[in-house]
Amino acid sequence: MSWFGSAARSTTLLLAFGCSYPDLAQERERAAESYRAGVTERTRDLLRDGAPLTLQECERAALANNLDLQLACFDTAIARAQLGLEEQGQFPDLALRGTASWRSRRPYSRSEYLFGGGGIRDAFATGTPKENIYLTAELAWSPLDFGLACYSKMQASLGTEALEATERRVAQRLVTTVRAAYARTRAATAAQGLLESAVAESIARLDALRRQRESDLATAAEEAEARELVASKRELATQNARILDEARSELAAVMGIDPTATFDVADDPASAPPTLPPIAELVELALAHHPDLVEADATVEQARLEIEREWLKRFPNVELLASYDYDDNPFLLYDSWSRLAARVNVDLWSTLLGRGQDVAEARLEHAEADRNVVTMTIVLQIVRAHARLAEALAIAETARTAADSAAQREREFARQLEAGMREGLAYRKAKMDALVAGSKWLHARADVEAARGALLEAVGSDDSGER
Helix, strand or coil, X not given: CCCCCCEEEEEEEEECCCCCCCCHHHHHHHHHHHHHHHHHHHHHHHCCCCCCECHHHHHHHHHHHCHHHHHHHHHHHHHHHHHHXXXXXXXXXXXXXXXXXXXXXXXXXXXXXXXXXXXHHHHCCCCCCEEEEEEEEEEEECHHHHHHHHHHHHHHHHHHHHHHHHHHHHHHHHHHHHHHHHHHHHHHHHHXXXXXXXXXXXXXXHHHHHHHHHXXXXXXXXXXXXXXXXXXXXXXXXXXXXXXXXXXXXXXXXHCCCCCCCCCECCXXXXXXXCCCCHHHHHHHHXXXXXXXXXXXXXXXXXXXXXXXHHHCCCCEEEEEEEEEEEXXXXXXXXXEEEEEEEEECCHHHHHCCHHHHHHHHHHXXXXXXXXXXXXXXXXXXXXXXXXXXXXXXXXXHHHHHHHHHHHHHHHHHHHHHCCCCXXXXXXXXXXXXXXXXXXXXXXXXXXXXXXXXXXXXXXXXXXXXC
């Protein structure tokens, strides 16, 4: 047993300076839940006044309510935050450590007073707790770690650019879908108005013929012909109504609103038919800023930076240290001191073998091959979309010519009917032909708009303007 039989208690306090970051995956899920909860309220605000929706309103609603786009934006925000973390790696490491100790003693006995040393008796006064504080501030900096942090920052910046390109691609695909559905809805709405008006007119004529037949002013053949005409127009109206419901449901779905909601689209004035630019110009435009190609280029550049990063790892790691210590222990000659040191670490396996650089070079070859595949895919998509737009333009031009010819024939038959040179049956058939041709022309225009949007998406361009 010790002469002093002391009992000691010691507590160590570690002080660290830094930043705490939340779980980004949980934040992403909370953002998705918040989006889902806000869709109903945004839908109610959009459809509150009951006015027809314009194309710009539909695009804004789709961009605001689409979950994929919201998550893509959140991923981009996470990448920007992680870029800030990579920037912190360029600063020297600063550590502050402290230790506080408490020691207590029982009262001294007579033998301890007689045989104990004076220094010991001064250090541990009878029955009085003694405190000891030890503080260390250390600053460490490594040129190699600084260089690696710079490369990591550049790679993170490229990753952020790739995510921003993904965000643009999602938005472009969303806008393309909105435009196609909006064009089909607008065409079907216009055609439905014409067909319902024609059905109402034919029903009124049928009712008039029935009354005339009761007075022997019309024949059964005329009534049967009118009834057949009503049935034909109703069938056309029913088919078009089905197309309208499908287009409206698709537009509602892409806008993120209730598919069963009732809304109308604005009757925008017809725009001039789009021109068909040369494929070479479209390919040049796509290769300049297509989102998929931006992602592929970012991956290639990241692989190149990884090669340089692995090459840098083969150098010795020289770490410079500077520290300041303070200790109030009375047994020490000095209560504080400073220290400067340099430490060199050499990773022999990385220096001699360089396996990491070989892996990085293989990844670069893979990334370059992927970029070539993406380039060829973009060119192929442009060629196909260009051909579809050319076909849609040709069909629309044929439909427009047929509609103009049918309308002119209807007007000519109407004049001949008034002059008594044409039968009413021939005029009504001509009017029916004009109605069918006009409906086909409206739907052909919608197909042109859809093909044009698909071509813009293939090019990676968006001329939607302000939204």
